Amino acid sequence: xxxxxxxxxxxxxxxxxxxxxxxxxxxxxxxxxxxxxxxxxxxxxxxxxxxxxxxxxxxxxxxxxxxxxxxxxxxxxxxxxxxxxxxxxxxxxxxxxxxxxxxxxxxxxxxxxxxxxxxxxxxxxxxxxxxxxxxxxxxxxxxxxxxxxxxxxxxxxxxxxxxxxxxxxxxxxxxxxxxxxxxxxxxxxxxxxxxxxxxxxxxxxxxxxxxxxxxxxxxxxxxxxxxxxxxxxxxxxxxxxxxxxxxxxxxxxxxxxxxxxxxxxxxxxxxxxxxxxxxxxxxxxxxxxxxxxxxxxxxxxxxxxxxxxxxxxxxxxxxxxxxxxxxxxxxxxxxxxxxxxxxxxxxxxxxxxxxxxxxxxxxxxxxxxxxxxxxxxxxxxxxxxxxxxxxxxxxxxxxxxxxxxxxxxxxxxxxxxxxxxxxxxxxxxxxxxxxxxxxxxxxxxxxxxxxxxxxxxxxxxxxxxxxxxxxxxxxxxxxxxxxxxxxxxxxxxxxxxxxxx
Amino acid sequence: xxxxxxxxxxxxxxxxxxxxxxxxxxxxxxxxxxxxxxxxxxxxxxxxxxxxxxxxxxxxxxxxxxxxxxxxxxxxxxxxxxxxxxxxxxxxxxxxxx
Numbered sequence: 001x002x003x004x005x006x007x008x009x010x011x012x013x014x015x016x017x018x019x020x021x022x023x024x025x026x027x028x029x030x031x032x033x034x035x036x037x038x039x040x041x042x043x044x045x046x047x048x049x050x051x052x053x054x055x056x057x058x059x060x061x062x063x064x065x066x067x068x069x070x071x072x073x074x075x076x077x078x079x080x081x082x083x084x085x086x087x088x089x090x091x092x093x094x095x096x097x098x099x100x101x102x103x104x105x106x107x108x109x110x111x112x113x114x115x116x117x118x119x120x121x122x123x124x125x126x127x128x129x130x131x132x133x134x135x136x137x138x139x140x141x142x143x144x145x146x147x148x149x150x151x152x153x154x155x156x157x158x159x160x161x162x163x164x165x166x167x168x169x170x171x172x173x174x175x176x177x178x179x180x181x182x183x184x185x186x187x188x189x190x191x192x193x194x195x196x197x198x199x200x201x202x203x204x205x206x207x208x209x210x211x212x213x214x215x216x217x218x219x220x221x222x223x224x225x226x227x228x229x230x231x232x233x234x235x236x237x238x239x240x241x242x243x244x245x246x247x248x249x250x251x252x253x254x255x256x257x258x259x260x261x262x263x264x265x266x267x268x269x270x271x272x273x274x275x276x277x278x279x280x281x282x283x284x285x286x287x288x289x290x291x292x293x294x295x296x297x298x299x300x301x302x303x304x305x306x307x308x309x310x311x312x313x314x315x316x317x318x319x320x321x322x323x324x325x326x327x328x329x330x331x332x333x334x335x336x337x338x339x340x341x342x343x344x345x346x347x348x349x350x351x352x353x354x355x356x357x358x359x360x361x362x363x364x365x366x367x368x369x370x371x372x373x374x375x376x377x378x379x380x381x382x383x384x385x386x387x388x389x390x391x392x393x394x395x396x397x398x399x400x401x402x403x404x405x406x407x408x409x410x411x412x413x414x415x416x417x418x419x420x421x422x423x424x425x426x427x428x429x430x431x432x433x434x435x436x437x438x439x440x441x442x443x444x445x446x447x448x449x450x451x452x453x454x455x456x457x458x459x460x461x462x463x464x465x466x467x468x469x470x471x472x473x474x475x476x477x478x479x480x481x482x483x484x485x486x487x488x489x490x491x492x493x494x495x496x497x498x499x500x501x
Numbered sequence: 502x503x504x505x506x507x508x509x510x511x512x513x514x515x516x517x518x519x520x521x522x523x524x525x526x527x528x529x530x531x532x533x534x535x536x537x538x539x540x541x542x543x544x545x546x547x548x549x550x551x552x553x554x555x556x557x558x559x560x561x562x563x564x565x566x567x568x569x570x571x572x573x574x575x576x577x578x579x580x581x582x583x584x585x586x587x588x589x590x591x592x593x594x595x596x597x598x599x
Binding site for chain 1: 520
C-alpha cells in the first residue's frame with residue numbers, strides 16, 4: 001500500500017504545496033488503490049482515471065511554473081453519482097439514467113474543477129438517494145471496509161466506503177435525512193450536512209428539494225472543513241442558496257475548543273432504542289467533554305417523536321413530484337410496449353422498468369399523501385410538525401450551544417437484514433432526520449467501537465442554522481480528545497482489507 | 502387499519518405513471534399499509550393553531566439580474582433524448598385512437 005493514501009487531506013495539501021509530492025503521484029496512488037480494492041468494495045460506479053491524471057498533470061505543471069494556485073489544487077476527490085458531470089455518466093444509482101452524460105456540471109463540481117481538484121470518479125448510492133444501505137442501488141451495493149458482509153450506510157455508502165477504504169482522501173455527499181451522516185457513523189468516518197442553502201444544490205439530482213443538502217465526507221474534521229470552504233457559498237443558479245458567507249470552517253476546526261461550551265443531550269435521542277455499545281461510547285464522550293471544560297445539560301425535544309412520520313410524508317411528496325421528470329422524453333430510458341402505444345403507456349412502461357422497488361414505494365406513497373382528501377391530514381400536518389421541531393430546537397439552543405446524540409441507533413447491519421422491512425430501514429435515520437426538517441447543520445464524527453461487535457459508532461453534533469463553524473470547532477476538539485485516549489486515529493483501528501477473495 | 506386497498510394502490514400507480522403487475526400491487530399494498538399506519542400518527546402531533554413550514558430557511562423574491570446568460574444549445578438539450586426529429590423531442594401518440 002502506498003503510504004500517501006493513508007494521509008489526511010490536510011497533510012496532502014501541505015505536501016503538495018511544498019512540492020514534496022506531485023498531484024500525479026497522489027492521484028496515481030489513489031487510482032491504484034481503486035484498481036486494487038474497488039472490485040471488492042464497489043464504492044465507485046465510474047472511475048475517471050484519464051481525466052483525473054490530466055488535471056493532476058496540469059496542476060503540477062502550473063505549480064512548477066510558480067503559478068499561484070487554489071488551496072486544494074491537486075488534491076483528488078470522489079463525487080457522489082447524483083451530481084451532474086459533463087465528462088462522466090450520472091446515474092443517481094438508477095437504471096432509468098444508465099449511460100446518461102449531462103450537458104452541464106453541478107455548481108459543486110464546477111467549484112472542484114476551478115480549484116484544480118482531480119475527480120477520481122462517481123460514487124455509488126441507493127437509487128435517487130432513497131435508502132440507508134446502498135442495497136437499493138440498481139448497480140449493486142457498496143461494502144463496508146470494516147466488514148464486507150455489512151452495509152456502508154446509505155444513501156452515500158459509495159462516498160463513505162471510498163474514504164474508509166482509502167480510495168479517496170475526500171468525497172462529496174448529499175444528505176436528505178442522514179445520507180451523509182449515517183454512512184459516516186457506520187464506517188468510522190466524518191460527514192457533515194451543512195445548513196440548508198450553505199452549499200448550492202444546482203446540478204444535484206433532486207430527491208426532496210426542501211431537505212436536500214450537499215456536504216463533505218472525509219476521515220477528519222479539519223479535512224471536512226477544508227472541503228466545505230471550497231464548495232460553500234452563494235450561487236445564483238440555486239434560489240435557496242444563502243446569500244451570506246458562513247465564514248471559514250477550517251479556521252473553526254483549527255480553534256478546536258469545548259471549554260465553556262454548553263453541550264445539550266437530547267432526551268429523546270438517548271437510552272432506550274440505542275445499541276448498548278453505541279450508548280456506552282456516547283456516554284464516555286460526554287464525560288470526556290465535561291472533563292475538558294464543557295457543561296453538559298439535558299434538553300427536551302418532544303416533537304422529535306413525530307419526526308420520522310413527518311419526514312416520510314414530506315420526502316415522498318416532494319420526491320413524487322421531482323421524479324416526474326423521468327418521463328422517457330428528455331433524457332434517460334425509454335421502453336416502448338408492443339402495438340401502437342400512447343405516450344402515457346410508454347411512460348408507465350419506462351418507469352416500471354427503470355425504477356427500483358424503493359423508488360416506486362416512495363413515489364406511490366407521495367402520490368397518496370398529496371391526493372385530495374388526504375393532503376391536509378398528511379402533508380399539511382407534516383408541515384406543521386416541521387414548525388414544532390423548529391420550535392423545540394430553538395428552545396433547546398437557548399439552553400445549549402451544541403446538541404449531541406448518537407448518530408445512529410446501531411452499528412452497521414448485515415446485507416439483507418432490513419431489505420424487506422421498509423419501516424425498520426427508515427428507523428436508522430431517527431437521529432439525523434430532525435436536522436433536515438429544521439434546516440440546521442449536523443455533523444457525524446467517529447465515536448469509537450461498540451464492545452459487542454467491534455464496529456464503529458458515531459456521535460452527531462447539531463447547531464443552529466448558519467452556525468456550522470460552531471460544529472467544526474467543537475467536533476475538532478472532541479476528535480482530539482478521542483485521539484488522545486485512543487493514541488491513534490479512528491481508521492487505524494480498521495482491519496486490513498482482504499481483497500480479491 | 503390502513504384504508505389502502507389493492508384498487509387504491511393500482512389507481513395511485515396509474516396517477517404516478519408506473520405500470521404495475523398484480524404481484525407488485527399485492528406487495529405494495531402490504532408494505533405501504535404498514536408505512537401509512539406509522540405515518541398516520543402525525544395526526545396526533547399537532548394541537549391548536551400551528552403554522553406550516555414548507556421551507557426550512559424561508560427566502561422570498563429571489564431574483565437575478567435580468568441579463569441573458571449562456572444556456573444549452575438545441576443539440577445539447579436534445580442529446581439525452583431517446584428520440585428526436587428536426588430539433589424536437591419525438592414521442593409516441595399523445596391521444597388514444599378512440
